[in-house]
Amino acid sequence: MNLAELNKVAEAMVAPGRGILAADESTSTITKRFEAIGVESTPITRRDYREMLFRSTEAMSRHISGVILYDETIRQNAKDGTPLVKLIAQAGSIPGIKVDKGTKPLPFSPNEVITEGLDGLRERLVEYRGLGARFAKWRAVIDIGPGIPSFGCLVANAHALARYAALCQDADIVPIVEPEVLMDGDHDADRCAMVSEWLLNTVFEQLFYQRVALEGIVLKPNMIVPGKKSPKRASVEEVAAKTLRVLKTTVPAAVPGIAFLSGGQSDEEATAHLDAINKLGPLPWRVTFSYGRALQAAPQKAWSGKPENVAAAQRAFGHRARMNGLATLGQWKADLERKAA
Ligand code: 13P
Numbered sequence: 555m556n557l558a559e560l561n562k563v564a565e566a567m568v569a570p571g572r573g574i575l576a577a578d579e580s581t582s583t584i585t586k587r588f589e590a591i592g593v594e595s596t597p598i599t600r601r602d603y604r605e606m607l608f609r610s611t612e613a614m615s616r617h618i619s620g621v622i623l624y625d626e627t628i629r630q631n632a633k634d635g636t637p638l639v640k641l642i643a644q645a646g647s648i649p650g651i652k653v654d655k656g657t658k659p660l661p662f663s664p665n666e667v668i669t670e671g672l673d674g675l676r677e678r679l680v681e682y683r684g685l686g687a688r689f690a691k692w693r694a695v696i697d698i699g700p701g702i703p704s705f706g707c708l709v710a711n712a713h714a715l716a717r718y719a720a721l722c723q724d725a726d727i728v729p730i731v732e733p734e735v736l737m738d739g740d741h742d743a744d745r746c747a748m749v750s751e752w753l754l755n756t757v758f759e760q761l762f763y764q765r766v767a768l769e770g771i772v773l774k775p776n777m778i779v780p781g782k783k784s785p786k787r788a789s790v791e792e793v794a795a796k797t798l799r800v801l802k803t804t805v806p807a808a809v810p811g812i813a814f815l816s817g818g819q820s821d822e823e824a825t826a827h828l829d830a831i832n833k834l835g836p837l838p839w840r841v842t843f844s845y846g847r848a849l850q851a852a853p854q855k856a857w858s859g860k861p862e863n864v865a866a867a868q869r870a871f872g873h874r875a876r877m878n879g880l881a882t883l884g885q886w887k888a889d890l891e892r893k894a895a
Pocket residue numbers: 576693732815816817818844845846847848
């Protein structure tokens with residue numbers, strides 16, 4: 555392990571004004587997104603769509619520090635034959651790769667899942683590094699409901715995350731450690747805070763046991779928000795304060811950066827929350843975004859699979875990237891959204 559190199563990459567992933575584009579949707583997930591905009595999902599349309607994002611040169615070079623890819627994409631070439639990985643690197647952004655293999659039901663734990671993908675991971679990491687990946691992602695998924703999460707589910711998922719992170723560092727790849735508490739239920743923000751605090755403590759305990767160097771990871775957590783079905787809504791300030799309290803009590807300052815997932819928040823909510831958190835700084839770590847839906851919903855809608863819409867879609871992507879870039883500095887304002895509309 556070359557910790558100096560890992561730390562350098564991790565710092566670059568969370569550099570001020572920049573954040574991560576999560577473009578690592580599995581084939582079935584991107585197919586669902588394409589269905590919603592009336593686009594057939596084929597290797598070519600998936601390539602065209604992602605090439606369009608990676609060729610948004612200004613957004614990529616100014617605001618996107620890294621791109622998380624899916625196995626299919628890291629092997630694909632742009633229409634002109636340039637590897638997509640090269641396009642990303644040419645824009646000054648770092649290519650990364652999702653390496654988990656998704657979730658399966660956790661035995662004897664109704665409604666809970668475990669993330670799989672450790673078998674063969676050592677070899678896959680060597681291959682991905684050869685293809686250009688300098689960081690990786692593994693997502694653990696924790697749902698809140700009656701009687702869940704269970705201790706067993708948290709420990710199993712945290713252990714897998716820590717085993718993954720150690721294998722990544724051993725292969726000189728920065729692990730994005732993503733323990734996600736879902737916002738699907740009817741729980742309030744305080745329940746989300748309690749579960750997130752428990753989960754993050756468990757994750758850092760397991761990272762310690764697996765001897766993961768915290769200076770060479772990026773944490774990708776959820777924000778502290780109420781479940782989508784909760785009648786008890788939370789203000790932007792409340793989300794920011796609760797999120798920071800949980801992170802400050804659980805995440806050591808040795809971690810270079812925290813890059814949030816958007817997790818089903820609207821584009822603007824995800825930006826406003828990130829901005830409000832950064833306005834409460836100075837913070838012990840860099841705090842940025844690693845958004846999938848919150849960066850891509852607008853360009854997907856603008857594109858709708860039509861070549862004549864590429865410029866508009868790139869503008870929509872550029873706008874969200876710029877807004878989130880400002881939010882990493884605590885410099886976003888709601889009227890910047892209105893002016894652009
Ligand atoms: P969302 O921002 O859409 O939650 O996606 C981020 C991600 O990479 C989830 O694993």
